[in-house]
Amino acid sequence: MNLRDTLTLSCQTVVSYRTRSLLIVLAIALGVAAVVVLTALGEGARRYVVGQFSSLGTNLVIVLPGRAETSGGFPGAALGQTPRDLTLDDARFISHLPQVKRYAPLNVGVAELSAGGKLREVTVLGSTVELLPIRHMKLSQGSFLAPGSERSAQIVLGSVLAHEFFPDGKVIGQRIRLGDSRFLVSGVLAVQGESMGFNSDEIAIIPVDYAQELFNTNTLFRILVEARSRNDIEPAKAAIAHALKLRHDGEEDVTVITQDAILATFDRILRALTLGVAGIAAISLAVAGILVMNVMLVAVAQRTSEIGLLKALGAPAADIRRLFFAEALWLSLAGGAIGYALGNLGAWGIRLAYPTLPAWPPVWASVAGVATALITGILASLLPAARAARLDPVLALSGK
Amino acid sequence: MIRLNAITRVFRMGDQEVRALNGVSLDIASGEYVSIMGPSGSGKSTLLNVVGLLDRPDSGRYELDGSDVTDLSETERARVRREKIGFVFQSFHLVPRLTAAENIELPLMLEGIAPAERKSRVDAALDAFDLKDRARHRPAELSGGQRQRVAIARATILRPTALLADEPTGNLDHRIGAEVMALLEGLHHAGTTLIVVTHDRELGARAHRHIAMRDGEIVGDEK
Numbered sequence: 001m002n003l004r005d006t007l008t009l010s011c012q013t014v015v016s017y018r019t020r021s022l023l024i025v026l027a028i029a030l031g032v033a034a035v036v037v038l039t040a041l042g043e044g045a046r047r048y049v050v051g052q053f054s055s056l057g058t059n060l061v062i063v064l065p066g067r068a069e070t071s072g073g074f075p076g077a078a079l080g081q082t083p084r085d086l087t088l089d090d091a092r093f094i095s096h097l098p099q100v101k102r103y104a105p106l107n108v109g110v111a112e113l114s115a116g117g118k119l120r121e122v123t124v125l126g127s128t129v130e131l132l133p134i135r136h137m138k139l140s141q142g143s144f145l146a147p148g149s150e151r152s153a154q155i156v157l158g159s160v161l162a163h164e165f166f167p168d169g170k171v172i173g174q175r176i177r178l179g180d181s182r183f184l185v186s187g188v189l190a191v192q193g194e195s196m197g198f199n200s201d202e203i204a205i206i207p208v209d210y211a212q213e214l215f216n217t218n219t220l221f222r223i224l225v226e227a228r229s230r231n232d233i234e235p236a237k238a239a240i241a242h243a244l245k246l247r248h249d250g251e252e253d254v255t256v257i258t259q260d261a262i263l264a265t266f267d268r269i270l271r272a273l274t275l276g277v278a279g280i281a282a283i284s285l286a287v288a289g290i291l292v293m294n295v296m297l298v299a300v301a302q303r304t305s306e307i308g309l310l311k312a313l314g315a316p317a318a319d320i321r322r323l324f325f326a327e328a329l330w331l332s333l334a335g336g337a338i339g340y341a342l343g344n345l346g347a348w349g350i351r352l353a354y355p356t357l358p359a360w361p362p363v364w365a366s367v368a369g370v371a372t373a374l375i376t377g378i379l380a381s382l383l384p385a386a387r388a389a390r391l392d393p394v395l396a397l398s399g400k
Numbered sequence: 401m402i403r404l405n406a407i408t409r410v411f412r413m414g415d416q417e418v419r420a421l422n423g424v425s426l427d428i429a430s431g432e433y434v435s436i437m438g439p440s441g442s443g444k445s446t447l448l449n450v451v452g453l454l455d456r457p458d459s460g461r462y463e464l465d466g467s468d469v470t471d472l473s474e475t476e477r478a479r480v481r482r483e484k485i486g487f488v489f490q491s492f493h494l495v496p497r498l499t500a501a502e503n504i505e506l507p508l509m510l511e512g513i514a515p516a517e518r519k520s521r522v523d524a525a526l527d528a529f530d531l532k533d534r535a536r537h538r539p540a541e542l543s544g545g546q547r548q549r550v551a552i553a554r555a556t557i558l559r560p561t562a563l564l565a566d567e568p569t570g571n572l573d574h575r576i577g578a579e580v581m582a583l584l585e586g587l588h589h590a591g592t593t594l595i596v597v598t599h600d601r602e603l604g605a606r607a608h609r610h611i612a613m614r615d616g617e618i619v620g621d622e623k
């Protein structure tokens with residue numbers, strides 16, 4: 001019997017045992033769909049996190065006050081010392097390190113913004129002109145803070161704030177009150193949306209020394225540093241830690257983290273997670289494979305006399321083996337295809353429900369899911385097919 | 401031409417031995433019409449299975465159309481069955497999922513004949529066996545006589561040299577059985593060797609040669 005007839009005949013068989021076939025196809029499809037959906041979720045989470053981090057800036061090194069690793073307080077705590085704060089001088093000091101391309105000190109606080117009778121509380125960032133390139137922020141209008149000594153009482157507004165306070169669109173050059181001081185609007189941030197739980201459309205940015213004055217402090221919340229290159233990230237981290245230790249009388253009272261390290265960790269964890277859920281889903285495919293094997297064995301038993309007939313008509317063992325084999329192939333092919341479609345439908349549903357989560361199933365997972373379905377189906381049919389081909393025709397015909 | 405020489409077929413059930421065929425020697429020329437009769441368990445079906453290459457004898461030689469087929473491999477035996485032997489069974493053995501036409505088409509498919517030729521040959525067979533208006537019916541929708549006609553059409557579609565029928569009328573009433581026998585005899589007239597196992601004396605008597613069996617041996621052979 002040639003290939004086409006084998007496929008046609010076995011397809012006919014699959015179709016005519018409707019309930020049985022539907023059950024198997026469903027079992028396989030659910031397994032494949034699970035692989036596709038779960039990996040889409042895992043991959044989506046990974047991409048989401050990676051995207052959030054990249055939006056923070058590239059080659060980013062972040063300096064924050066205090067030691068994060070020590071569980072029992074700061075090293076100096078036992079001696080009654082409080083950890084030293086991070087200051088603008090610290091920031092200027094590390095800017096001279098060769099691995100540092102640029103830096104931006106950062107102060108954060110909340111203050112009341114008011115203009116034209118409107119009033120609301122906003123998150124205020126105090127920084128310098130370098131914040132813009134380091135944080136990959138863009139302006140939609142005007143200019144950012146003036147550099148160095150030219151800085152004055154300028155304010156850059158998030159897009160939402162600009163719209164709220166100046167609905168007529170005339171923003172640049174307008175006066176606005178922040179706390180007790182007056183500022184001149186120099187620029188408006190481009191719409192960026194939320195990133196890392198922080199909505200940059202609703203912030204105001206002012207020069208760092210104004211911010212320190214506003215919040216009555218001389219410390220910094222963070223120093224954002226951009227290393228010269230990817231390879232300079234780790235040296236920069238070490239150099240900054242070393243330099244600040246020297247400046248702080250040998251105390252390691254700052255924490256230097258690199259976005260790359262965090263990102264790599266998240267990336268690794270989420271990749272492992274994706275692989276893990278894919279593996280779990282694949283187990284359900286193996287279960288489906290056992291189901292296929294069982295059903296095929298039952299089919300061989302049910303169709304014993306038919307197999308005997310085929311042998312009496314002169315079908316060689318190979319033909320009979322191929323017929324059962326093709327039957328399993330159809331079932332797993334249908335299961336794989338339907339599962340793939342279902343899985344993509346599911347991933348689409350997830351993306352629809354959570355637009356921020358890029359839940360696209362990775363290609364490798366779809367391929368692996370469908371391939372696993374095919375392979376388990378085929379493997380599961382080997383034994384039943386061989387058993388059918390081995391049947392003694394006389395016994396088979398008599399239904400024994 | 402069929403030539404059996406001292407064929408023995410022994411079945412072992414635990415420590416019990418059944419000599420279903422006990423040194424059977426038999427020559428059947430091409431185009432003969434032979435009936436095989438005998439009590440239940442005398443070895444008639446076993447003999448037919450050996451002749452049809454469905455079963456292997458434990459000893460003895462079997463020569464079919466001049467060549468020794470005793471020691472053929474399973475695949476070669478399948479080919480010989482396909483090309484030279486047609487089986488007709490008491491219980492029809494139609495594939496329930498397939499229509500009458502598709503059942504008849506099966507041997508053509510196994511032989512690897514192209515679809516266009518298959519169709520014309522199946523149409524011709526449906527015509528010849530008066531099944532034209534039943535072509536698209538499944539076995540469950542056919543009467544016993546129609547089912548056996550489909551089975552005979554299927555058995556003869558590849559024009560075998562020998563047609564082996566094991567109680568072909570066993571599941572049919574007398575009148576329909578006679579019709580089926582007439583059909584088989586028509587094929588014999590067209591040149592096919594016809595071997596019929598039957599319990600029906602009347603039907604058995606219509607053959608041109610009568611073989612009687614008892615306890616795995618041929619005890620009578622008359623023309």
Ligand SMILES: Nc1ncnc2c1ncn2[C@@H]1O[C@H](COP(=O)(O)OP(=O)(O)OP(=O)(O)O)[C@@H](O)[C@H]1O
Pocket residue numbers: 395411412413418419420438439440441442443444445446447
């Ligand atoms: N597969 C088998 N295993 C064991 N014994 C068998 C087997 N097939 C046939 N026999 C035995 O061989 C003997 C001959 O069987 P066979 O089927 O050839 O008889 P028969 O003449 O066709 O009988 P019936 O008229 O009832 O069909 C019987 O005793 C039967 O029990």
Ligand SMILES: [Mg+2]
Pocket residue numbers: 444445446566
């Ligand atoms: Mg019998």
